[in-house]
Amino acid sequence: MNTQVEASASVFDVVKQVFSVVFVVAGVAAFYYFSEISLLYRVLGLVVVALIVVGLILTTELGQNIWGFVLEAKQEVRKVIWPTREETVRTTLLVFAMVFIVGLILWLLDMFLFWGVRFLTGQGG
Secondary structure (H helix, E strand, O other): OHHHHHHHHHHHHHHHHHHHHHHHHHHHHHHHHOOOHHHHHEEEEEEHHHHHHHHHHHHHHHHHHHHHHHHHHHHHHHHOOOOHHHHHHHHHHHHHHHHHHHHHHHHHHHHHHHHHHHHHHOOOO
């Protein structure tokens, strides 16, 4: 009996997800169909449809899993030790310096290779 309840719940979840897609498509179609109405009202209508769809999705098992993931990710972000301003500036300047140095090396390499090819093909002076 437990399996049947889970199976019907998952079928109900699929039905909710299909209705969510239908609502989104209908909302976008209505947005363009009612093009003579003010843009503000059409955007507000889309926002209302989006909120309804999010609410509908959050009632499914998939929505609950996604919401749980978001909450866990938020907790993990709080555990991160963020760099100080000084560390960030120092690292950024180091990256800029390395990009400049590598660019200079590549430019010199390109210049010497171009000179060598011109010399070998007899096109240079």
